[in-house]
Amino acid sequence: MPLWHKASLFLDFVYPRSCVVCGTSVKERGRHLCWDCSRDVSLIQFPFCSWCGDPVQGQVDATYVCAWCRRRPPAFDRARSAAHYEGALQHCVKAFKYGKATHLVRELGGMLSSCVDVHFANEVIDAVTYVPLHSRRRRERTFNQSCLLAQHVAGRAGFEFSDAGLYRTRHTDTQALLNAAARRKNVEGAFAVRPNGWVSGRSLLLIDDIMTTGATVSAVAKALKQAGAHRVWVATVGRGV
Ligand SMILES: [Zn+2]
Ligand SMILES: [Zn+2]
Numbered sequence: 001m002p003l004w005h006k007a008s009l010f011l012d013f014v015y016p017r018s019c020v021v022c023g024t025s026v027k028e029r030g031r032h033l034c035w036d037c038s039r040d041v042s043l044i045q046f047p048f049c050s051w052c053g054d055p056v057q058g059q060v061d062a063t064y065v066c067a068w069c070r071r072r073p074p075a076f077d078r079a080r081s082a083a084h085y086e087g088a089l090q091h092c093v094k095a096f097k098y099g100k101a102t103h104l105v106r107e108l109g110g111m112l113s114s115c116v117d118v119h120f121a122n123e124v125i126d127a128v129t130y131v132p133l134h135s136r137r138r139r140e141r142t143f144n145q146s147c148l149l150a151q152h153v154a155g156r157a158g159f160e161f162s163d164a165g166l167y168r169t170r171h172t173d174t175q176a177l178l179n180a181a182a183r184r185k186n187v188e189g190a191f192a193v194r195p196n197g198w199v200s201g202r203s204l205l206l207i208d209d210i211m212t213t214g215a216t217v218s219a220v221a222k223a224l225k226q227a228g229a230h231r232v233w234v235a236t237v238g239r240g241v
Contacts, residue, residue: 022034041111112236113152132220
C-alpha cells in the first residue's frame with residue numbers, strides 16, 4: 001500500500017469525513033468535499049493567456065498573450081491555475097490556510113496535481129519548489145501551505161521536492177488589499193536564493209496556493225532565474241481576480 005494511502009487512512013480516522021464547506025457527511029475515503037460542493041469548484045478552461053494563464057473572454061488562439069504579460073513580461077516561463085478562487089474553493093483554501101485544516105492538502109493538492117498533469121506533461125521538471133513565507137509568518141502559522149501543496153504534487157508525480165534555498169529577505173504586507181502596482185512594489189526584491197548551486201541549470205515547478213496578478217510568483221521566479229534556473233513553471237490551486 002503506498003505511503004500516501006496509509007496516511008490517508010490514518011487521517012480519515014483523526015478527521016471525521018464531513019464536507020468542509022457544507023458539513024454533510026462524505027462517503028469517499030480521503031475526501032473532505034462533498035459531490036455538490038465539488039461541482040461548485042469552477043475549473044479553469046481555455047481560453048486563457050498562454051503565458052500567465054489568466055482566463056479571458058471571447059475567442060483567442062493558443063498563442064494569445066494578454067496585455068499584462070506584453071506590458072510587463074513575467075519572470076516565469078508559464079503559469080497555470082486549477083480553478084477560479086471563489087465559492088467552495090475559496091472556502092476550502094481559507095480553512096486550509098487560516099483554519100489550520102492541513103488535512104485538506106489532499107483535496108487541494110489533488111486539483112493542483114491534475115492541473116500540472118494537463119499543462120506541464122510535456123515539460124522537463126527537475127524538482128518542485130514553493131513560495132516561501134517570511135520566517136515570522138511561518139512561525140505564526142506553524143506551517144507553509146504552499147510547501148504542503150508542493151510536497152503533495154511532488155509525491156504524487158514522483159518529482160524531486162526541494163526548497164531550492166529560497167527565502168524571503170524581508171517581511172511584506174499581505175497582497176490581498178493592494179492594487180496591481182502596489183503588489184509588484186511590495187514583493188520586488190523580497191525573495192532570494194541561498195548560494196548552494198542547486199538551482200543552476202534546473203527546470204523548476206514553483207507552487208503557490210493563490211495567484212492573482214502574478215506579482216509574487218514572478219518575483220520568486222526572478223530570484224530563481226538570477227540564481228541560474230533554466231525554466232520556472234508556476235502552478236497554483238486558485239486564480240483570483
Ligand atoms: Zn459540501
Ligand atoms: Zn498573461
